[in-house]
Amino acid sequence: MADDKHPSVVVxxxxxxxxxxxxxxxxxxxAxxxxxxxxxxxxxxxxxxxxGLWKQEGMTVQKAKEGRRAEAEAAAAALGASIAFLDLGDYPLRIDDAGGAGRNSPDSPQGCSRRVPRLVRVRI
Incomplete structure (x- = not known):
């Protein structure tokens, strides 16, 4: 948990x-x-x-996201960090009042513009 001696780091x-x-x-x-x-x-x-994922037979956007998520979660755990995903799309990245592409993500409720400050304030 963050304190005065060990403040939070957010990337x-x-x-x-x-x-x-x-x-x-x-x-x-x-960490x-x-x-x-x-x-x-x-x-x-x-x-x-x-x-590399798109070279695999039967790849879909959802499967690519799942693969990327698993890789990122493993990397974060190895580094001693927690991780959150906003799922704002990729090419193009979208942020808008409706939550952009991220509104259907399990980690990102509608209104992702309100979620970023909340994530930054979270103390682990």
Whole structure:
């Protein structure tokens, strides 16, 4: 849990894999030092960053999202962080008053623009 000595660390990642190679070392270090580390992924990267998945027979957008989610959850756990997904689509990324593409995500209720500040305030 965050406190004055160990404040929370929040990383916003456009795609579900970005935080690993952009901030993975820092996230692991802060988690190891007792900080509360949270990752917020705007998109699963199901279109532009999932080329390997799309080569698989019978791949669908939903299956690509599930695969990307599983990879990101495993990476976050290895780094000592919690993770949340807004599912705002990928190419294009959408944020609007109705919640954009994220309104059907199990992690993202309608009105995702209201969800981001709530996620940032969450103490783990």
């Amino acid at each position: 916003t990642s456009a795609h579900s894999g970005d935080f690993v190679w952009r901030a993975g070392g820092a996230l692991a270090l802060y 190891e030092r007792g900080h509360s580390v949270r990752i917020v992924c705007l998109s699963y990267g199901e279109r532009g960053e999932s080329q």
